[in-house]
Amino acid sequence: xxxSTPASPxxxxxxxxxxxGYLIGRKNFVAxxxxxxxxxxxxxxxxxxxxxxxxxxxxxxLSTALLSPNSAYPLGTDEVGRDMLARVVWGARITLVVAxxxxxxxxxxxxxIGLLCGYYENWFTSLIMRxxxxxxxxxxxxxxxxxxxxxxxxxxxxxxxxGISTIPANVRLFRGPVLALKRRQFTTAARSLGAxxxxxxxxxxxxxxxxxxxxxxxxSLAEAILIGSGLxxxxxxxxxxxxxxxAMIAASRAQFTxxxxxxxxxxxxxxxxxxxxxxxxxxxxxxxxxxSRKAL
Numbered sequence: 001x002x003x004s005t006p007a008s009p010x011x012x013x014x015x016x017x018x019x020x021g022y023l024i025g026r027k028n029f030v031a032x033x034x035x036x037x038x039x040x041x042x043x044x045x046x047x048x049x050x051x052x053x054x055x056x057x058x059x060x061x062l063s064t065a066l067l068s069p070n071s072a073y074p075l076g077t078d079e080v081g082r083d084m085l086a087r088v089v090w091g092a093r094i095t096l097v098v099a100x101x102x103x104x105x106x107x108x109x110x111x112x113i114g115l116l117c118g119y120y121e122n123w124f125t126s127l128i129m130r131x132x133x134x135x136x137x138x139x140x141x142x143x144x145x146x147x148x149x150x151x152x153x154x155x156x157x158x159x160x161x162x163g164i165s166t167i168p169a170n171v172r173l174f175r176g177p178v179l180a181l182k183r184r185q186f187t188t189a190a191r192s193l194g195a196x197x198x199x200x201x202x203x204x205x206x207x208x209x210x211x212x213x214x215x216x217x218x219x220s221l222a223e224a225i226l227i228g229s230g231l232x233x234x235x236x237x238x239x240x241x242x243x244x245x246x247a248m249i250a251a252s253r254a255q256f257t258x259x260x261x262x263x264x265x266x267x268x269x270x271x272x273x274x275x276x277x278x279x280x281x282x283x284x285x286x287x288x289x290x291x292s293r294k295a296l
Contacts, residue, residue, distance in 0.1 A: 110170025118178025
């Protein structure tokens with residue numbers, strides 16, 4: 001009697017469902033924790049006006065100056081009696097807004113120039129790229145300081161300084177993929193069918209760079225927060241009594257040995273946010289990279 005051999009079940013590769021499924025499958029709990037920490041700071045920034053009013057954040061009360069953390073003031077008070085928790089929460093709002101807007105400016109302008117200079121290869125785009133190379137050779141922080149000096153210290157000038165100083169790196173980063181994509185078969189096919197250059201750029205090439213845009217934006221957020229806080233530490237950001245983490249660290253240097261909580265609160269918040277966005281950026285890069293997904 002002949003027995004039919006049952007077909008062996010095919011091994012199916014189970015793809016993770018979304019970013020969280022991928023992170024859980026890889027047991028990357030550090031990245032999940034980083035996403036949770038970043039979400040807490042973003043939520044605190046969004047809810048800052050409802051959590052603490054502006055007067056509580058900026059009001060001077062010398063009778064409660066330099067109090068250690070307690071039930072009334074979970075993070076203590078600063079040298080003029082202001083609630084440190086309220087100032088850290090409002091500092092998150094200011095710091096994240098500056099970082100988000102500056103990264104948006106840098107990404108939009110940098111991607112557009114990178115697309116155009118990568119797609120059109122002529123003397124004019126070559127001249128633009130030589131100018132971009134010169135800006136990249138110039139120290140980025142020094143360029144940001146010059147821009148803030150020209151426009152004066154403040155939130156707007158700080159945002160513009162970070163955004164403008166980031167544009168050259170984005171142009172150089174996105175020009176390379178465009179040079180490769182415009183020679184791909186799907187681009188050549190679209191061009192042979194009579195598609196306009198604008199259609200090829202924004203309907204065919206740009207969508208294929210979205211993964212790079214997402215990853216670079218996340219990593220740029222951490223860098224923008226660091227640069228913005230550094231400039232504020234030097235007195236080139238929002239002026240007192242506006243709470244900004246870099247300015248808060250600079251103002252509390254004299255109390256570091258006697259009342260360390262004054263400098264540790266904004267410093268630790270700055271450390272957590274920058275570390276979280278860097279870890280999230282690395283996780284996004286691994287998630288989008290097909291080779292990393294196949295390794296699961």
